[in-house]
Amino acid sequence: KQEVTQIPAALSVPEGENLVLNCSFTDSAIYNLQWFRQDPGKGLTSLLLIQSSQREQTSGRLNASLDKSSGRSTLYIAASQPGDSATYLCAVQPSGGYNKLIFGAGTRLAVHP
Amino acid sequence: EAGVAQSPRYKIIEKRQSVAFWCNPISGHATLYWYQQILGQGPKLLIQFQNNGVVDDSQLPKDRFSAERLKGVDSTLKIQPAKLEDSAVYLCASSLAGRPSTDTQYFGPGTRLTVL
Numbered sequence: 026k027q028e029v030t031q032i033p034a035a036l037s038v039p040e041g042e043n044l045v046l047n048c049s050f051t052d053s054a055i056y057n058l059q060w061f062r063q064d065p066g067k068g069l070t071s072l073l074l075i076q077s078s079q080r081e082q083t084s085g086r087l088n089a090s091l092d093k094s095s096g097r098s099t100l101y102i103a104a105s106q107p108g109d110s111a112t113y114l115c116a117v118q119p120s121g122g123y124n125k126l127i128f129g130a131g132t133r134l135a136v137h138p
Numbered sequence: 139e140a141g142v143a144q145s146p147r148y149k150i151i152e153k154r155q156s157v158a159f160w161c162n163p164i165s166g167h168a169t170l171y172w173y174q175q176i177l178g179q180g181p182k183l184l185i186q187f188q189n190n191g192v193v194d195d196s197q198l199p200k201d202r203f204s205a206e207r208l209k210g211v212d213s214t215l216k217i218q219p220a221k222l223e224d225s226a227v228y229l230c231a232s233s234l235a236g237r238p239s240t241d242t243q244y245f246g247p248g249t250r251l252t253v254l
Binding site: 116 | 141169177178182194229231233235242244245247
């Protein structure tokens with residue numbers, strides 16, 4: 026059974042810091058891994074999608090890496106801003122499924138001025 | 139492009155009562171998902187529709203939860219009767235295809251259910 030774990034559960038940093046969020050999964054049979062952002066009272070917004078054949082994806086100040094063989098992914102946020110404060114969720118799409126996503130519990134990030 | 143719409147946004151009921159949630163996906167999206175997100179946890183898939191048909195409902199508590207997607211567009215999720223542990227945010231999402239693909243799922247704002 027696929028399980029997704031995210032560390033740390035919560036993080037508080039001063040503005041401007043570079044930070045790393047970690048995600049691990051137990052079964053390497055996946056089509057892709059995705060990172061989402063969730064703001065209070067709002068739905069999830071997709072940030073980055075890494076296909077199983079890829080090693081990393083970048084979007085602006087965000088960079089996500091994937092090591093499928095070791096079951097790990099990291100989300101790197103450069104030069105953090107207060108507007109980055111949100112919960113970040115990692116999700117994997119298992120192979121053989123119908124686009125089903127299995128989520129971790131998320132990392133709650135607070136960036137203070 | 140309009141996003142995924144959900145209503146109501148909030149609902150408070152007493153245990154053993156019934157409740158229904160409504161979702162309108164993005165136009166043209168064939169696949170619709172209902173997720174349950176309990177406080178402090180990630181979303182968990184309850185049911186997935188491909189057009190009108192159910193392709194995955196393995197985690198849906200079928201003794202109390204039901205869902206339908208009429209005409210392959212809007213969907214409703216019902217809980218009858220509700221239990222305290224059903225308190226959660228119910229998220230609806232939609233995507234273009236559904237079969238293993240790179241399609242992104244687009245999420246609605248969710249319905250926050252509190253069962254007293």
